[in-house]
Amino acid sequence: MEFTEFRVTTRVVAGWDLAASLDVELSQAGLERGLVVTDPGVRPLAERLLSASHRLIGLHDAITPNSEVGQVERLAERARDAGAGFLLAVGGGSVIDTAKAAAIVLTEGGRLLDHQGVNVLARPLFPVAAVPTTAGTGSEVTCYAVIRDGDAAAKVIFTSEWLPPVLAILDPALTLGLPPALTASTGMDALTHAVEAYLSNRAGPFSDALALAALETIYRHLPPAVRDGSDREARWHLLISSCQAGMAISWAMLGCAHALAHACGGLRQVPHGVANAILLPHCLAYNRPAVEARWWTLADVMGADPVKGVAALARRIGLPERLREVGVAESDLGPLAEAAILDGSIFTNPREATVEELAQILRAAY
Numbered sequence: 001m002e003f004t005e006f007r008v009t010t011r012v013v014a015g016w017d018l019a020a021s022l023d024v025e026l027s028q029a030g031l032e033r034g035l036v037v038t039d040p041g042v043r044p045l046a047e048r049l050l051s052a053s054h055r056l057i058g059l060h061d062a063i064t065p066n067s068e069v070g071q072v073e074r075l076a077e078r079a080r081d082a083g084a085g086f087l088l089a090v091g092g093g094s095v096i097d098t099a100k101a102a103a104i105v106l107t108e109g110g111r112l113l114d115h116q117g118v119n120v121l122a123r124p125l126f127p128v129a130a131v132p133t134t135a136g137t138g139s140e141v142t143c144y145a146v147i148r149d150g151d152a153a154a155k156v157i158f159t160s161e162w163l164p165p166v167l168a169i170l171d172p173a174l175t176l177g178l179p180p181a182l183t184a185s186t187g188m189d190a191l192t193h194a195v196e197a198y199l200s201n202r203a204g205p206f207s208d209a210l211a212l213a214a215l216e217t218i219y220r221h222l223p224p225a226v227r228d229g230s231d232r233e234a235r236w237h238l239l240i241s242s243c244q245a246g247m248a249i250s251w252a253m254l255g256c257a258h259a260l261a262h263a264c265g266g267l268r269q270v271p272h273g274v275a276n277a278i279l280l281p282h283c284l285a286y287n288r289p290a291v292e293a294r295w296w297t298l299a300d301v302m303g304a305d306p307v308k309g310v311a312a313l314a315r316r317i318g319l320p321e322r323l324r325e326v327g328v329a330e331s332d333l334g335p336l337a338e339a340a341i342l343d344g345s346i347f348t349n350p351r352e353a354t355v356e357e358l359a360q361i362l363r364a365a366y
């Protein structure tokens with residue numbers, strides 16, 4: 001290797017009950033007049049944060065899972081009307097991605113879909129701070145925002161060096177109450193980030209270190225966190241490692257599991273982590289011929305054959321194993337493969353996939 005690069009532009013702070021000192025962190029970052037962005041499920045927590053800082057001016061909770069273009073544009077309008085100076089995203093990946101995408105509209109104007117494409121954004125964006133309440137997406141540090149285009153029944157991925165939030169506050173206390181199913185699915189999203197970043201054809205030494213550290217930690221601590229949500233050690237490690245995996249994918253990017261998972265989320269609104277958990281073992285089996293040297297490192301870190309290890313982990317934490325169990329019809333498989341071949345995540349898959357090969361992976365996972 002003759003060249004490598006890495007950057008993390010987000011200031012990351014992590015600690016138990018850190019959310020209580022939110023005001024100090026916002027002050028240090030020079031952030032004022034923040035609009036809190038959340039979803040109805042997380043609203044009580046977001047209200048507590050709102051009342052704990054005079055740097056926050058209001059709350060917007062109209063965000064759903066797999067959030068859509070219209071929600072992003074309504075959030076931007078609300079922030080503009082309120083005279084907000086930054087967005088504080090409190091929630092899971094959908095909430096954080098919605099805030100990041102709204103920052104595009106707030107900075108560049110126009111409609112969200114006017115700004116599609118890789119690196120079309122040329123200047124710093126309206127600031128976003130993130131308080132993740134799941135240990136999954138790593139969106140609090142990534143250069144991506146994934147938004148559903150309801151009209152096209154597809155996911156649109158925005159990628160830019162300006163998209164990472166300026167501040168990420170990791171407080172594992174906020175994840176203690178996360179239900180087992182959500183802990184399981186978001187944890188498998190983070191694990192998929194670690195695996196796909198490590199096998200990516202863009203992987204480098206810095207992303208490798210973060211990806212492998214995250215994989216080892218998630219693999220070990222996800223089952224106890226699902227079994228006992230109040231396991232503080234497991235919650236701490238999962239939140240840190242999902243953020244590490246987010247850093248890894250910001251450089252190394254992803255692979256065919258994410259390309260297919262985005263397609264499943266776009267067409268049938270399959271929860272992102274569930275789709276990844278179902279697809280990853282099949283994608284690993286497909287990619288193996290292209291990643292033989294790295295395969296043994298994965299096996300070493302997991303202490304198991306990677307395909308069997310990932311499938312057994314997903315089973316152990318109670319996730320579905322088949323696409324047919326999560327609302328995907330057999331007639332969807334062709335359109336899903338067609339959508340996945342156009343997804344940005346496919347370009348860094350270690351094996352160059354054809355539409356027919358993607359359809360085979362889907363059939364194997366069906």
Ligand SMILES: [Fe+2]
Pocket residue numbers: 137189190193258272
């Ligand atoms: Fe993901």
